[in-house]
Amino acid sequence: MKEPTYWKRSRGAYRILIIISALMVIISVAALFFFTDDTGTEEDNTPSNKEYTTIPTTNDDPNTIIDGIHVRTGLVEAEGLMAVVTNCTTCHSAQLVIQNRMDRDRWIATIRWMQKTQNLWGLGDNEAVIVNYLVTNYPPINKGRRQALSQVEWYELKE
Amino acid sequence: MQLKILTLHNNQLLTISVERRKFVSKTLLATMIGALGTDIVFGKLLPLDYVPLAFQDPDPFKMFQIDPEMVVLNEKPWNIEAKAHMLDDKITPNKFMFVRNNGIIPENIDLANWSLTIDGESVIKSKTYSLTELKSKFKTYTYQLLLECGGNGRSEFDPPAKGNQWTVGAVSCASWTGVRLRDVLEDAGIKKNAVYIGYHATDLHLSRDPGKEPISRGVPISKALQDETLLAYQMNGKDIPLVHGHPLRLVAGGWPASVSGKWINRISIRNKVHDGEKMEGSSYRMPCKPIAPGENVPDEAMCIIESMPVKSIITYPKSGAMLPKGKKLKIRGHAWAGELQVAEMHYSIDYGATWTSCPVEKPVNRLAWQHFSADISLPQEGYYEVWAKATDSRGVSQPMLLPGWNPKGYLNNACHRIAIKIT
Numbered sequence: 001m002k003e004p005t006y007w008k009r010s011r012g013a014y015r016i017l018i019i020i021s022a023l024m025v026i027i028s029v030a031a032l033f034f035f036t037d038d039t040g041t042e043e044d045n046t047p048s049n050k051e052y053t054t055i056p057t058t059n060d061d062p063n064t065i066i067d068g069i070h071v072r073t074g075l076v077e078a079e080g081l082m083a084v085v086t087n088c089t090t091c092h093s094a095q096l097v098i099q100n101r102m103d104r105d106r107w108i109a110t111i112r113w114m115q116k117t118q119n120l121w122g123l124g125d126n127e128a129v130i131v132n133y134l135v136t137n138y139p140p141i142n143k144g145r146r147q148a149l150s151q152v153e154w155y156e157l158k159e
Numbered sequence: 160m161q162l163k164i165l166t167l168h169n170n171q172l173l174t175i176s177v178e179r180r181k182f183v184s185k186t187l188l189a190t191m192i193g194a195l196g197t198d199i200v201f202g203k204l205l206p207l208d209y210v211p212l213a214f215q216d217p218d219p220f221k222m223f224q225i226d227p228e229m230v231v232l233n234e235k236p237w238n239i240e241a242k243a244h245m246l247d248d249k250i251t252p253n254k255f256m257f258v259r260n261n262g263i264i265p266e267n268i269d270l271a272n273w274s275l276t277i278d279g280e281s282v283i284k285s286k287t288y289s290l291t292e293l294k295s296k297f298k299t300y301t302y303q304l305l306l307e308c309g310g311n312g313r314s315e316f317d318p319p320a321k322g323n324q325w326t327v328g329a330v331s332c333a334s335w336t337g338v339r340l341r342d343v344l345e346d347a348g349i350k351k352n353a354v355y356i357g358y359h360a361t362d363l364h365l366s367r368d369p370g371k372e373p374i375s376r377g378v379p380i381s382k383a384l385q386d387e388t389l390l391a392y393q394m395n396g397k398d399i400p401l402v403h404g405h406p407l408r409l410v411a412g413g414w415p416a417s418v419s420g421k422w423i424n425r426i427s428i429r430n431k432v433h434d435g436e437k438m439e440g441s442s443y444r445m446p447c448k449p450i451a452p453g454e455n456v457p458d459e460a461m462c463i464i465e466s467m468p469v470k471s472i473i474t475y476p477k478s479g480a481m482l483p484k485g486k487k488l489k490i491r492g493h494a495w496a497g498e499l500q501v502a503e504m505h506y507s508i509d510y511g512a513t514w515t516s517c518p519v520e521k522p523v524n525r526l527a528w529q530h531f532s533a534d535i536s537l538p539q540e541g542y543y544e545v546w547a548k549a550t551d552s553r554g555v556s557q558p559m560l561l562p563g564w565n566p567k568g569y570l571n572n573a574c575h576r577i578a579i580k581i582t
Contacts, residue, residue, distance in 0.1 A: 091365040093235035101319040110321060113440070119366035143317040145560040149478070149544065152578045157480035159489075 074098060080133030083126045091118065101140040107131050223402045226254040232323045236260035236365060236373075237402070241328035243575065244477035246493070249530060250303060251331040253395055258402055259308050259329065261437065262373025263363040265401075265422050273406055275343075275390070279357070279427030283348025290406055293390065296346070297338035302387050303527035304412030305332045305495045306419055307467050309443050312571030315561055318453045320568025321441075327472060327575060332493065332528040335410045337391030340426070341384045349380070349428055356383045357433030358409050358420035375435025376418050376443065378411050380428075382465075387412055387526050390423070412526030413497040415443050415464050415569070438463070441566045452564035466497030469557055470572040471504065471531070471549040478577035484540055488579060491532040494519055494549035503550040504531040508543050511559050519549070537581050546576040 063082070064071045073085055073094035088097055102110065108131060114120035123130060219237065220227045226245065232238045239258040246255060275293060278285040288296070308329035313320050344356070357377035364371035382388060389410045392399060399405045404421030411418050417437065427433070437443060444461035471494035482488060494501040504519040517533035537543055550556040557574050 091235075093233055095231075095233045096323070099232065099324040100321055102321065103318075106321070117436075117440075119364070119368050119371065140318050143315065143319075145317070146573065147315065149576065149578050152479045154479045154481055154580065155477070157476055157482045157488075 076137045078133060078137050080129040083129045084133050087121075087123060087126060087130060091120070097134070098138065101138055102134070103140055104131055104135050107134050223258060224254065224400065225256070225258070229255070229257075230326075230328070232325065236262055237264065238323045240325055241331075242477075243327050243472055243474055243577070245474075246328065246330065246472060247474035247491070249332075249493075250395065251333045253333075253400055253403075256331045256333060256394075256403060257308065257329045259323075259416060260362070260373075260402075261417075262365055263367070265361045265363070268361075268401065268406060268422075270406055273424070275407060275423060276425045277344060277347040277428065278425065280430040281350040281353035281428040283350055286347040288343070290392070293338055293343070293407075294392065297342045299336060300339060300386075300389060301334060301336040301393075302389065302412070302524045303332050303334050303522075304387060304389075304410050305467075305526055305528050306330070306410070306412065306416040307470070307495070309415030309417060309464055309467070309569045310567065312573065313568035315571055315573065316452075316564055316568040317561070318564075320564075320566065322567055329416075330470075330472070330495075332495075333394050334396065335389055335391040335408075336393035336396070337389040337407075337410070339386065340388045340390050340409065341386075343390060344383065344426070344428060347428075350430070352430045353380045353428050354431055355379055355429040355433045357427045357429055357435045357438075358423050359425040359427070359435070360420050360422040361424055362422055372436045374417060374420070374437045375433070376420065376438055377427075377429070377433035377435065378414065378418050379432075379465075382411055382414065385411075387524065413466055413495070415467060417443055432463070443567075443569065445565050445569060446563075449563050450565070454564075456566060464569060466499070467495075468562075468570055468572040469496040469499070469501065469549050469551040469555055470494070470575075471501070471547045471557065472575045473545065473547050473577050476577070476579075480577070481580040481582050484537075484581050488535040488537060488545070489532070490535060490545060490547075490577075491530065492547060492575075493528040493530055494547075495528040496549065496551035498526075499551045499553060501529045501549045502552045502554075505548045505550070506533055506535065507546045507548070508535060508537060510544065511546060514548065537579065540581045543579045543581065544576045545579060546574045548574050 062072050065077045068077045069075070070077055070081055070085065073089055075081060075084060075094050075098065084097065085094070088094070111120065111123065111127065111131070115122070219225070219231060219234065219239065220229065223239070225239065228245065229239050229241055232240060237258055237260045241255045241257055248255070270290060273290050274287050276285065276287045308325055310322050311325045311329035312327065313322055314324040314326050340356075355377050357375055359372065359375050362373050363369075364373045378388070391408050391410045392406055394400065394403055399408055404423070407423045409418070409420045409423050409426070432438070440458055441456070441461060443464050445464055446456045447460055447462040450456055471492060473490055473492040475489070475491045480488070490506065494504055500522060501519055503516060505514040505516050507514050515533070517531055519529050519531040522529050531547070535545065546559065548557050548559075557572050559574050561571060561573050
């Protein structure tokens with residue numbers, strides 16, 4: 001009874017191993033291809049440079065910034081960014097921060113609520129850094145009693 | 160990848176989110192290869208049907224089988240809404256049903272061992288039922304029930320209200336099948352001093368602290384005993400999708416959808432107002448007395464939201480339609496009024512200066528939304544907005560401007576409108 005189950009399970013493991021190996025081979029071939037292409041002649045370089053920019057480069061840095069935005073979270077790069085990433089995005093996504101616009105008092109009240117009810121830890125000196133970051137980069141925007149319709153995508157109505 | 164993030168004030172976000180998706184998938188791939196290298200050693204110890212977390216598809220549209228045009232507001236916890244034109248069906252299909260979560264969706268559902276316990280101070284005899292017992296012992300009912308998030312429309316409040324910035328699409332009217340909560344509660348026995356019921360479920364708190372519940376709300380006993388209040392196991396004729404509460408969901412139509420708890424395994428009959436998570440503070444509560452925008456309200460001056468207010472949505476055409484002069488504009492949509500019915504429906508093409516009444520159908524059952532339609536003549540070329548306004552059976556209508564401000568931005572039932580051009 002035990003042996004067939006063991007064999008069945010190992011078979012599964014081998015199957016995964018084979019898939020992984022196959023993947024590795026493909027990746028190696030691809031890497032080799034790009035590597036050799038990179039060492040082409042100088043006149044080749046100019047036109048192919050354009051193509052290179054569209055090939056995503058492997059990037060393992062979790063804190064990459066592109067155009068002033070912290071790519072992993074979507075947060076604006078500014079003083080206090082890493083304190084926000086570390087303390088605020090462990091439990092919830094940064095989208096919850098980005099969507100919300102509050103003044104200093106209401107951000108502090110929100111932090112207190114999270115500490116009281118949501119297991120947020122004490123922030124110490126970081127609290128001032130985090131609140132400054134939030135009110136500077138995500139301040140409230142006046143909308144009035146009703147905003148105009150915006151971002152209308154116009155199309156011909158058929159039917 | 161089509162992940163979309165709410166782009167209220169920053170168009171850049173959209174592009175960034177797409178870039179971010181690519182980045183995340185790439186890092187994920189690297190992690191998977193890395194993780195597998197070590198996992199393989201223990202491969203034989205893994206259960207055969209075990210799918211490592213890394214292999215689970217992080218694409219919410221595939222994972223939840225929803226339309227790729229649905230708008231992701233938040234991916235931890237998952238919160239996703241529809242756009243107005245996606246709600247055109249009379250019965251909301253699964254793919255256009257908004258997703259609202261306070262915590263982490265349960266990771267393992269053990270159907271064979273799933274049970275529902277009825278307990279609490281006001282139960283005569285605490286009882287536990289398996290899913291099979293629930294389905295066989297009690298009569299089955301099907302109703303179309305309106306579920307709207309209490310915070311639907313929050314994005315319009317000024318000053319901005321705290322929480323996911325829902326626009327118009329956190330509303331649905333699906334067909335729910337299950338047993339009456341009343342039948343189950345009465346089987347266990349309800350003491351005379353019962354005031355409220357409170358649900359408990361198997362979702363996880365965001366902090367993954369097993370001692371904390373993400374949400375545990377409820378309704379007064381009178382709402383719990385209504386014919387249409389269901390312990391549902393089917394949505395639109397099939398098992399409820401996991402993200403919407405499989406295998407058992409409490410469905411109490413016409414009230415904030417947060418009382419319709421998902422993944423239910425226990426219901427307590429309380430001798431007081433239920434005091435579970437998100438029943439207190441500013442959660443799903445409104446200032447008992449009206450306040451000025453932005454004013455602070457102490458907790459004790461907040462009152463629990465019960466029935467949702469009268470509201471309507473234009474689902475056809477999609478905003479932005481252009482049509483030639485002389486052609487009539489057909490519009491249609493839905494209207495609802497919480498515990499009440501919609502009695503009248505009007506539309507305006509001149510910003511409320513004049514209103515024209517249009518027919519609205521009776522609901523298919525109590526607490527279902529009602530359908531309206533109209534053929535509109537637009538007099539000359541140019542830009543128009545069509546505004547829709549529902550009136551409930553007590554003569555209360557939707558406001559054209561934002562209703563009373565409140566700290567969490569609940570109950571925005573201001574008129575919905577679409578933009579039209581005559582060319």
